[in-house]
Amino acid sequence: MAIIKTIDDIRANANEGLIGLYLDKRLVKWLKNYNYLDYAAQVEQIDCNLSRKDIFSELAKIFELNIDVNSLATSSEEQLCKAQEYYDASDYENAMIWYTKAAEQYSAHAQCFLGFMYYCGEGVTKDLQQAIYWYTKAAEQGYAYAQYTLGFMYYCGEGVTKDLQQALYWYTQAVEQGADRLNIDEETKNSCIKNITVIKLQQAKLNMLIVGATGSGKSTTINAIFNLDVATVGDGIDPETMDIQKYQLHDNLVLWDTPGLGDSIEKDKQHIAKIVSMLQKKDTDGNALIDLVLVIIDASSRYMETSYSLINDTIIPNMKEKDRIIIALNQCEIAMRGKGFDYDKNKPNPELLNFLEDKLISVKRRIYESSNYDCNVAYYSAETGYNVTEFFDLIIDNIPTSKRYLG
Numbered sequence: 056m057a058i059i060k061t062i063d064d065i066r067a068n069a070n071e072g073l074i075g076l077y078l079d080k081r082l083v084k085w086l087k088n089y090n091y092l093d094y095a096a097q098v099e100q101i102d103c104n105l106s107r108k109d110i111f112s113e114l115a116k117i118f119e120l121n122i123d124v125n126s127l128a129t130s131s132e133e134q135l136c137k138a139q140e141y142y143d144a145s146d147y148e149n150a151m152i153w154y155t156k157a158a159e160q161y162s163a164h165a166q167c168f169l170g171f172m173y174y175c176g177e178g179v180t181k182d183l184q185q186a187i188y189w190y191t192k193a194a195e196q197g198y199a200y201a202q203y204t205l206g207f208m209y210y211c212g213e214g215v216t217k218d219l220q221q222a223l224y225w226y227t228q229a230v231e232q233g234a235d236r237l238n239i240d241e242e243t244k245n246s247c248i249k250n251i252t253v254i255k256l257q258q259a260k261l262n263m264l265i266v267g268a269t270g271s272g273k274s275t276t277i278n279a280i281f282n283l284d285v286a287t288v289g290d291g292i293d294p295e296t297m298d299i300q301k302y303q304l305h306d307n308l309v310l311w312d313t314p315g316l317g318d319s320i321e322k323d324k325q326h327i328a329k330i331v332s333m334l335q336k337k338d339t340d341g342n343a344l345i346d347l348v349l350v351i352i353d354a355s356s357r358y359m360e361t362s363y364s365l366i367n368d369t370i371i372p373n374m375k376e377k378d379r380i381i382i383a384l385n386q387c388e389i390a391m392r393g394k395g396f397d398y399d400k401n402k403p404n405p406e407l408l409n410f411l412e413d414k415l416i417s418v419k420r421r422i423y424e425s426s427n428y429d430c431n432v433a434y435y436s437a438e439t440g441y442n443v444t445e446f447f448d449l450i451i452d453n454i455p456t457s458k459r460y461l462g
């Protein structure tokens with residue numbers, strides 16, 4: 056939809072999703088923005104429970120539109136019904152014809168479905184550009200599922216140049232829909248929320264050192280942050296990461312994966328020396344290279360001495376500003392000897408949840424008793440994705456705005 060600045064713009068674009076704009080509450084917002092308070096007041100008077108056709112008649116009266124309301128509003132609904140019948144009967148060619156007619160009559164549902172058919176190549180040659188075109192039409196009318204899909208396509212760069220800002224915009228629009236316009240299910244909504252956090256984290260300006268016992272899931276967590284398999288994950292028997300590895304997503308986000316501790320006393324000494332040297336390292340401007348340290352603990356492990364000693368004896372003494380340390384309990388889906396996790400819903404049952412909360416409190420207490428530091432702790436599962444949004448949010452909330460002082 057063209058940007059509306061004058062009432063004439065509304066008249067010129069009256070066919071293009073005016074109802075959608077009304078339902079989406081953007082029409083009133085725009086009218087108010089451009090100081091058409093009188094029009095805004097009239098539009099606000101319309102009863103939003105009216106049928107599409109009646110809403111359109113009201114809008115036509117207010118804006119003096121020269122449009123045949125009857126043919127416009129009723130026919131798109133009929134066309135949509137026909138399209139759905141053909142689609143249900145797997146007659147995709149005819150479904151395509153009728154969805155196109157309804158989409159051209161500004162049915163957001165039809166536009167979204169048409170986008171989907173172009174995306175999959177159902178009843179038509181697969182055409183991602185057309186998919187983007189129709190998803191955008193529906194998304195601009197406030198259709199949440201189209202907004203979600205557009206977000207995904209911009210995020211992956213499918214049919215369009217990869218654009219994280221656009222992805223963020225459309226995901227956010229999808230999540231912020233009011234309940235009455237929310238045509239995405241809980242799972243899709245959660246996936247939007249997660250992707251918003253992932254994008255925010257990926258856009259961060261941050262050098263983060265990731266430390267922890269061997270097998271705690273440092274490399275797996277890096278893969279979750281990048282949404283890609285960049286770091287080599289171990290098979291759980293031998294330590295996998297043997298030296299400090301750098302993973303850079305763009306100029307600003309750099310993650311440093313360190314070798315895990317707890318394999319042998321001799322190796323631990325060498326690894327700790329490497330970690331300390333990283334914490335003392337300066338960048339080209341003479342500032343400390345590492346901004347934030349993430350300590351990953353395996354929540355399923357009963358023996359956590361290696362982690363406590365790493366935090367209390369190595370990390371805290373080498374970080375003057377303790378609030379630059381984040382502790383994360385990984386593998387929480389198997390924390391209670393593998394019991395209590397619902398893999399279908401990707402969440403713990405109340406017993407496991409209590410267990411995790413208790414573990415979190417006990418880790419905090421243990422660190423406070425040794426180092427007088429009230430640390431930030433989150434639990435998550437890098438493998439199933441459970442609670443990664445909260446975990447990533449914890450990192451985002453603790454991204455320092457200044458570099459560390461090394462002296």
Ligand SMILES: Nc1nc2c(ncn2[C@@H]2O[C@H](COP(=O)(O)OP(=O)(O)OP(=O)(O)O)[C@@H](O)[C@H]2O)c(=O)[nH]1
Pocket residue numbers: 267268269270271272273274275276287288289290291293294295296297313314315316385386387388389435436437438439
């Ligand atoms: N069940 C479960 N397994 C996980 C999770 N995260 C990692 N793992 C597994 O734990 C093992 C070790 O994971 P890595 O990511 O290699 O651990 P690391 O901390 O990098 O290990 P090192 O490089 O040896 O220090 C692998 O088999 C992973 O698949 C998780 O959240 N849940």
Ligand SMILES: [Mg+2]
Pocket residue numbers: 273274275287288289295296312
């Ligand atoms: Mg590793």
